[in-house]
Amino acid sequence: MNEASLRLLFIGDLVGDDGPHAGLANLERWLPSLRERYAPHAIMVNAENVAMNGRTPQQGCGLTPDAVERLFAAGVDLITGGNHSWDGPHAAAVHEDARVLRPHNYGTRAPGTGIATLDVAGRRVGVMNLVGRSALPLADHPIDVFEHVRDAWGDDVDAIFVDFHAESVSEKQIFAWAVAGRAAAVVGTHTHVPTMDARILPGGTAYVTDVGMTGPDGGMQGYDPTLFVARMRDRIPSALDGAFADGPAVLGAVVVDIDQGTATAIERCDPHFGGTA
Ligand SMILES: [Fe+2]
Numbered sequence: 612m613n614e615a616s617l618r619l620l621f622i623g624d625l626v627g628d629d630g631p632h633a634g635l636a637n638l639e640r641w642l643p644s645l646r647e648r649y650a651p652h653a654i655m656v657n658a659e660n661v662a663m664n665g666r667t668p669q670q671g672c673g674l675t676p677d678a679v680e681r682l683f684a685a686g687v688d689l690i691t692g693g694n695h696s697w698d699g700p701h702a703a704a705v706h707e708d709a710r711v712l713r714p715h716n717y718g719t720r721a722p723g724t725g726i727a728t729l730d731v732a733g734r735r736v737g738v739m740n741l742v743g744r745s746a747l748p749l750a751d752h753p754i755d756v757f758e759h760v761r762d763a764w765g766d767d768v769d770a771i772f773v774d775f776h777a778e779s780v781s782e783k784q785i786f787a788w789a790v791a792g793r794a795a796a797v798v799g800t801h802t803h804v805p806t807m808d809a810r811i812l813p814g815g816t817a818y819v820t821d822v823g824m825t826g827p828d829g830g831m832q833g834y835d836p837t838l839f840v841a842r843m844r845d846r847i848p849s850a851l852d853g854a855f856a857d858g859p860a861v862l863g864a865v866v867v868d869i870d871q872g873t874a875t876a877i878e879r880c881d882p883h884f885g886g887t888a
C-alpha cells in the first residue's frame with residue numbers, strides 16, 4: 612500500500628452475538644490486533660445475522676440495539692445488512708442510526724437508508740448496500756439503483772464501495788462487471804461461504820464473490836444443520852428450533868486498497884486470524 616492509498620477492512624456476515632464462537636464476541640476480541648495487522652482507515656461489517664430474533668434463522672436474524680452499540684464501541688464505522696435487515700423487533704429502531712445500512716434497493720417505502728459517506732484520511736468514500744434479486748425478488752433493480760446513487764453523488768465522493776448481498780454467483784459477477792471502473796469495490800455477502808476469487812476487474816474495481824461469514828464455523832453457514840437437514844429430508848414443517856453452530860470461530864474479511872478512486876489491491880484476511888476459539 613502506498614502512502615496515498617486508503618485501506619478499507621470489510622467483514623462478512625457476522626453470525627451470533629455471545630458465546631465462545633460467536634461472531635460479535637470474537638470480533639470485539641480480534642479488532643485491536645486486526646487493526647494492528649492490516650492498518651485499515653475504516654472498518655465495515657455486514658451484521659444481518661448477529662442476533663437470533665426468531666425460533667429459526669428463517670424466522671428471524673437481524674440486529675439488536677445492544678449489538679449495534681457494541682460494534683460501534685469496538686471501532687466499526689459502518690454496519691451493512693441484507694435480506695435479514697428487517698428481522699426482529701428492533702429493526703426499525705436500529706435503522707434510525709444512519710450508520711446502520713439496509714439494502715438501498717429494498718424499495719422506496721422502506722425506512723432507513725442503504726447509502727452513507729465515510730470521511731477517512733482526507734477522502735470521502737460513498738458506501739452502498741445493495742441486494743440481488745435472487746435473495747430478495749421484490750427488490751428494485753440493483754444496477755439501476757447503483758447508477759442513480761452514483762449520479763446523485765457525482766464528484767462529492769472520491770470512491771464508491773458496494774456491499775452486494777446476493778445468492779447467485781452469476782448475479783454478483785454480472786453486477787460487478789456492470790459497474791467495473793465506476794465502483795472501487797464490489798464485495799459479495801449473503802452466502803456465508805468465502806470464495807477465493809478476490810481480484811481487480813478492469814477499470815480498477817476490487818471484487819470478491821463472497822467475503823464469507825464471521826462466527827461459528829462448525830456447522831452450516833454459522834448454524835446447527837439439524838433443522839435444515841430435517842426440513843429438506845422430511846418436507847414437512849419442523850418442530851425443531853434453530854441454533855448457532857459450534858466452533859471454531861472464523862473470520863470472513865477482506866482488505867481493499869484504493870488510490871485515486873480505483874482499487875489497487877484486494878486481499879483476503881487470514882480466516883483463522885484469532886486462533887481456533
Ligand atoms: Fe447472512
Ligand SMILES: [Fe+2]
Nearest residue numbers: 693694695801
Ligand atoms: Fe443474507
